Amino acid sequence: MCEANAYLQEGEEEVLLMEGVDVIEPYEDGLRLVDIFGKQKFIKAKIKDMTLLNHRIILETGEDKK
């Protein structure tokens, strides 16, 4: 299975947001994530980095870019 885990970057930390992510798509001013069970989450964030072989998706809210 090739799902990934999505983490939200908060300062220096990466907080696990969602496991088993299958679908990622833009939604309004953020993203829609859907996991392998069909559960979805909406988050005002953008993709900071993604490494599929490591199953890691790092998201950031951009709020610390003032």
Next chain:
Amino acid sequence: MCEANAYLQEGEEEVLLMEGVDVIEPYEDGLRLVDIFGKQKFIKAKIKDMTLLNHRIILETGEDKK
């Protein structure tokens, strides 16, 4: 292996841009893609849709949104 193929949406068609994509990250006003061999491509596009279980990443340039 959990790499994906990146396609560029051109009108109704999806044109294969890069196979075996591992890393995707924002780069300037577009994206940087790196495949499993370390080859990289830069493209002025954004992620339209991504389904990891299907190993598909759809990119769009946004030029047809005028």
